[in-house]
Amino acid sequence: MYNQLSNEEKMLVNLEVANNKKSVGVSYLLWFFLSSLGIHRMYLGRKFSGVMLLILTIIGWVTLAIFIGWIFLVVVAIWVLVDAFLLPSIVKAANDDLTEEYARKIIAYKA
Template identity: 55%
Template sequence: MGRSVALAYVLWFFLGSLGIHRMYCGRVGSGVTMLALTIIGGITFPILIGHILVFIVGVWWLVDLFLTAGMAQRAR
């Protein structure tokens, strides 16, 4: 029995860059990693390293568009 796919996508859309949808689906480690990258990227954005981190999180967020349904269905 999985989590709600609809709720997982709502979390992905509104809080996706923070990794909340991954934490909801039981992927706490990768969710915390996504959260950390977003925070560090936001802090270091003025010195250009943040641009790279924010870009990585953005690509990861887009890839999760296709992975979130499966993660939600497999979550316990």
């Protein structure tokens, strides 16, 4: 859809994306400090998986006293570790989605 735009429209889309794009650095900061709460995923627009990570963490801590919670917390730890390697590609996908969203808006405005 982005390729259908004129050069001026592409410049406008690029300007909007530059102003609103997601940052790898911010993503890693959120991952480092709040990873088990899923905040880094919510920041990148993956709200469902961020909320699932939060729910798993809460269930893990609540059920830790009955010795089941460690299973949930191990799952969260593995998920968070994998996210450390996936963050750059997730940020790129979020920024690509943002580009397509702005391109769709311009095309809809022209119509």
